[in-house]
Amino acid sequence: MATSLHAHVVEHLGSRIVSGQIPRGSIILAAELEQKLQVSRSVIREAVRVLAQCGLVNSTKRVGIRVLSAEHWNPYDDHVIRWRLASDHKGAQLRSLTELRISVEPMAAELAAEVAPEEMRKELMLISAQMNHYGRQGDLRRFLELDIRFHALVLAASGNEMFANLATPVGAILRGRTELGLMPERPHEEALLWHQSVADAISNSDPAAARRNMESIMRRTHNEISSLWENEPRLFVDPGKTS
Amino acid sequence: MATSLHAHVVEHLGSRIVSGQIPRGSIILAAELEQKLQVSRSVIREAVRVLAQCGLVNSTKRVGIRVLSAEHWNPYDDHVIRWRLASDHKGAQLRSLTELRISVEPMAAELAAEVAPEEMRKELMLISAQMNHYGRQGDLRRFLELDIRFHALVLAASGNEMFANLATPVGAILRGRTELGLMPERPHEEALLWHQSVADAISNSDPAAARRNMESIMRRTHNEISSLWENEPRLFVDPGKTS
């Protein structure tokens, strides 16, 4: 996938910065990187430019490439999310994402019930039916993929592109929950019912019911995985950073 | 501000792509840009790299730099948000952002009541008191700045960096509402009360009350500005884009 050379450099540096192997506040010199990674200046420069946009570094004249602290990272950047999920603070990233989806998905379901195009409503009905089937059968692999598709569909059907774009990290959460063994042997009957009800409500243009049932799903999902970040410290960003 | 050359190129191209002056599907050649903008290859390449990360373009060999359609844009990128807010589809961007903040801010208030550090609670109390003062006095300029600070504080006090990072676009919404004359001559008494109640609830560690009052604020804010996007079409992204 990351076939291009500069993408490798981005990956190399980004993952090391997020994991903490390169401590914040460090100053890297472009010339060092050139010979350490055996690539040319242009590659370094483009990679640094990308990392700067992620908020990981900040290159200034006469001083070099400064590694920034976590509060400067762009928490919506796909790279950053991926690197954080692969780091020791995976829990903190999962918490942030989960709180975000708990906030967003009920609203997405409500909107979807109002504005979703017909074909999406139909596919939602189909998916939820399949979820019932494979869920009761205990086929967790298939269920997981359907679950991911279900939530991606609801987010997209809201017609809000900011919601739709959360499909990838939400999928990551769902995968994480299964991989870490936090799923029951087979999905709870209630959960299946709620998914079905969300699909029904969207299909029948019943925003209130769609929201209500999605909220139920969110409550359960939160209870199932909140143990993952019990001891993760929270990050309080300076609110004056922007103004 | 954008002092560096490549930043200018990013700005130039990005704004034109988002505004539609450069139609999606167009193919730009790096060599063209070099002489049209009178900058060197390295500048072009770094700019293109940044734009590619925004999802605006997609450069491939033998074909050139392809301008992508809106569904590929990264809706959380600060550049993209700014360019969209300056474009003809400002309404659509405001709608997406408003729906997002309506989803997020009540949860942020709830979390803040649980985890906010003491000094943030104190500042919230201070700000809401000043909002009362200048609001009743009809000083909309000062009120706006306080309002922006208030919501930025709540988002930051949630301890969720994804929430905190929404402070900038939320500020943009609030500014937009005032600039477009959608604010009443002086803030409604209810609104002042709700802000005060949110601050009180967070200060007293009462998550339910914090959420409830923030929800009230959100309902009103939605009613006040939803007229802005009455006729904006919604964008339904293909949910399979990710999987």
Added chain:
DNA sequence: TGACACCAATCTGTGCAGGCATAAAAATAA
């Protein structure tokens, strides 16, 4: 004749090497 596979030409981004200009930190002088 027409369909298909294969090969070569060509075009464009990618990567490399080295040079000069410039801004900001650090050292020096006033």
Added chain:
DNA sequence: TTATTTTTATGCCTGCACAGATTGGTGTCA
């Protein structure tokens, strides 16, 4: 302390070689 010079790393530019994808042509076979 304040002003000036020196240092030094990034910003920017250019020429060159390479890689990969598209295109068109060529030849084979049906």
